[in-house]
Amino acid sequence: MKPTNLISVGDFLDLYYKIRSSGLIPILNRFYLTKKQRIQKTWETGEVPPTNWRSIPRILRRFNFLITGDPAIEFPDYVCLKYFSKKNFLRAVSPGCGTGLQEIKFARYSCFCSIEAFDTSRQSLLKASEKAKTFGLTNIRFFVEDVNHFDFGTSIYDMILFNGSLHHFENLESLFLRVKKGLAPEGLLIVNEYVGPSRFQWNEKQLQVANALLKKIPVEYRKKWNSGIVKKKQYRPGLLRMILYDPSEAVESENILPLLQRHFKTLEIKNLGGNLLRLILKDIAHHFMNEDEKTNRILDDLFAAEDEFLKENPSDFIFGVFQKTTSSDE
Secondary structure, three states: OOOOOOOOHHHHHHHHHHHHHHOOHHHHHHOOOOHHHHHHHHOOOOOOOOOOHHHOHHHHHHHHHHHHOOOOOOHHHHHHHHHOOOOOOEEEEEEOOOOOHHHHHHHOOOOEEEEEEEEOOHHHHHHHHHHHHHOOOOOEEEEEOOOOOOOOOOOOEEEEEEEOOHHHOOOHHHHHHHHHHHEEEEEEEEEEEEOOOHHHOOOHHHHHHHHHHHHHOOHHHOEOOOOOOEOOOOOOOOHHHHHHHOOOOOOOHHHHHHHHHHHEEEEEEEEEEOOOHHHHHOOOHHHHOOOOHHHHHHHHHHHHHHHHHHOOOOOOEEEEEEEEOOOOOO
């Protein structure tokens, strides 16, 4: 049976931490929002504290290396050089683009004549549009849209990109059928995603290993952002908290990879991990933004432990390239 819990000890500890670091009013305000409003509130782009583990420079380079083989080469460059180097007049679409950083990197390649990128957050799209203007890009368009209402058409797109957005979408079976229809005959589906347990219901082994590693990190590196609270343990989040905070978070994430492999031809899948790193570095990532001997040694140990863990466990994050199947593939 899958581990699930309505409320956990960690929910109360995280609530206390959020009150200490951000105040009570922002938390109380969420109770008066609709489901759609809570999702949009999550993606409003104000000043973001440096607590996102995937923003740690060494982890960014680690992911680059796992995807492209070179810590300095990012996945848009890898995709364009490997799959699109001899192609022109390509059309692409990216649902849930957020601030559009990766979409802009694709748009800087002349092989794309049109990139459509949409999101439900107007603030994120405003930032994306301003960024695109600084590069003088005319082949990319950002607009407000809901993936459930977007018409992918028939055999239109040479590339469809899901970059950290797919695990926020429901009704994946229906979505993938629409995506499949919208891809051109040789079009590519690019997925850079969290595909781990839905609603972050981590398994017991994952929690045990992560917490054992967390205890080995010196106390000064376990103080949470803007609070002084020492992180002692990572808990499985309660389902009630997940739904109240962001109803879209990891809503069907564990179904993503099986459905992708069912509906599309797999050209490549790279396992990126995150099984342990995400749990351990949540709320304490700011200690590892600047590289020095001590932080590098801690990260080296965590990377080695995660590599060992992945030998016997499926990866929570993957990068994949997929293609529309033909009758002969099925």
